[in-house]
Amino acid sequence: MSTNTNSTEKFSNLNLSKDFLSNLDSLGFDKMTEIQEKALPALLEKKDVIAQAKTGSGKTVAFSIPIVHKLDVKRFRIQSIVLAPTRELANQIAIEIRKLSRHIHNVKVLTLCGGVAYRPQVSSLFHGAHIIVGTPGRILKHINEENINLNEVDTLVLDEADKMLDMGFTEDITKIINVLPKNRQSLLFSATYQENIDTLASFVTTNPINVKNENEEKTVIEQKLYEVESSSKTSLIPALISSNKAKSVLIFCNTKIQCDELSNNLYDLGLDVLTLHSDLEQKQRDETIIFFSNKSYPILIATDVASRGLHIDDIDLVINYDIARDLETHTHRIGRTARAGKGGLAISLYNNYEDEDKIEDIKKSFDDVKFERAEYISDDLEYKIDSDYRTLFINGGKKQKVRAGDILGALTAGVGLAKDDIGKINSLDFCSYVAVKKEVVKKALDGLSNGRIKGKYFKIYEK
Structure with missing residues (x-):
């Protein structure tokens, strides 16, 4: 839940039922975030909306409220479908929708994602659902095998649309949209708005309202870059943690193999670590996210599966063990330490020979990047990172x-x-x-x- 808000508008000013407002209040929602204030009036009027907003802006609540508001629970048919780029994001969206609809009895929200057992999903679809949240590939598989009936869908949401396009889901999304009813409300949420998004938006939406977070870049993220030999990176991690008195640390690697190797090495150094990447089974991934977000483990090592979508607050240090492959991914990585309107610290370790072009891009894009010397890091040997x-x-x-x-x-x-x-x-x-x-x-x-x-x-x- 995002608590940051530049708005004085309250949810109680919206045309929602008394029970719905009471539920929102019980969940701790009072004032709307900027994207909620801008988008919700149009969304509740069933207009198509294109919204530019990053993770942590309150966008999930923004598009989930109208889904729940117009749900006819007595009509046991799929009425809304939400597409997301990753299993983790799809699961978190489903959890949010379930919370927002708990004042209504017997609402069935079903997640359909790849990487988990297929047959149980077929069985669940046979028994019906009101709302589907899933990844494009798996949903399309169910469509092709005629396991799912989307004839009564009246709301389509594309969340993290730019990420889905980057991951190559354009064709799958197009095929899904082609089987949906033409008379529907379509919502497109994206962190960035590039030409490929514009093309998709024109295909998906009709006379859309455009909204954008104007103030989401105001959070202050301190960036430090250290030039380090590849062989010395791992030994530097404890000093980076202790010198900054970090309590919750997210470390990004570019590959699954590097994640596992770093995890083993840090464990040998006496640090409690979790690892998150796509080779893990879904149960392991779910547990990992739960353990890190509930502050049971202080360090998470992850591939870019964790750079967007995951709702984890209060990360006070992000370390790029490997420099991200592109500037957009770098921006999303460091943004993990600025959720809920808070600032944070992002440290990147680079090798000048291997990462020269990427570092130049970072320098051009961020005015306040600091280049520090690793030998000046003051390792506090008395500091031990632990979880409460x-x-x-x-x-x-x-x-x-x-x-x-x-x-x-x-x-x-x-x-x-x-x-x-x-x-x-x-x-x-x-x-x-x-x-x-x-x-x-x-x-x-x-x-x-x-x-x-x-x-x-x-x-x-x-x-």
Whole structure:
């Protein structure tokens, strides 16, 4: 959830039902962000909209509110379809829509993404859904095999449209659009607006309203670049972390192999690290994102799958272990440390021989880049990066009717933890995760293991 706002407009000023507004209030939404204030009036009037807004601007809420607002839950047909470039982003959009629609009973939001089992998706589609969120390739596969009926779709959303085009989804998107009803509302959200986006927008939308975040570049990101021999990069990481007293660190590598190698090397240096890339199974990727976002692990090493889309706040240090392959990706990487309107620090390690052209592009595009010398880094040997929380795994989720509120109640009323001892709670279909302060993790583990949640016993593990 993005808390940054340059707006004084409140959600209560929108023409939404009392129950909807009450739900928004319970989720902590009060004032709209800039993109929400600009886009929502037109969106709620069912107009087509083209919006330029980066991750962290509140765009997911902006396009999800009208989807939920016009949903006819009694009409058990697919009414809205949201296309996203990655599994992670699709899953997070689905979670957001479920939260925004929890005041309505029996809303079914289904994710259809590649990289996960296909047959269960076919079964879920057979039983029906109201809203589909997914990646273009997998959705097109279901269309081609006639598993999905899109005849009653009245809303189409393309999120991170520029990223989808960069990833080569243009043909898939075109084929999906060609089978959708012509009489629909179409929304296109993109971080950048280039010529290829303009071509897609003219094909997708009709008489669209154009909106743009004017103030999203105002956040201050301090950039430091260090020229380092490739063989010396890894040994420099602990000093970069300790000298900046970082508590949450995201490290980008260009390849999956490099991610795994760096992860092993940092682990040998005594650092707790997580790794995220496309070779991991979906369950591993979901867990990794949960553990890092709930502050159970302090360091995440990732490919560019984490440069956009993932809703992870309070990253105070981004390290480009490898310089990004292009300037746009570099911009998105460093932007991970400026979410929710906060500034941050981005450090890039480069080899002048290998990265000369990329460094020149960065220098031309950012006025305040600082070139520092690695030998001047002051390594604080007393500083140890650690996380305030640990995560408990609960072998029960939404399918067992276990909700976040049930887990919170079991930990507070049942175990006796204070609310401040409990961090984020993630309730998935068949399991749940709860972050608790490390000082009380044993008490929480023992209490939940010997107690009940909603009158049932569940297996509990510390992850």
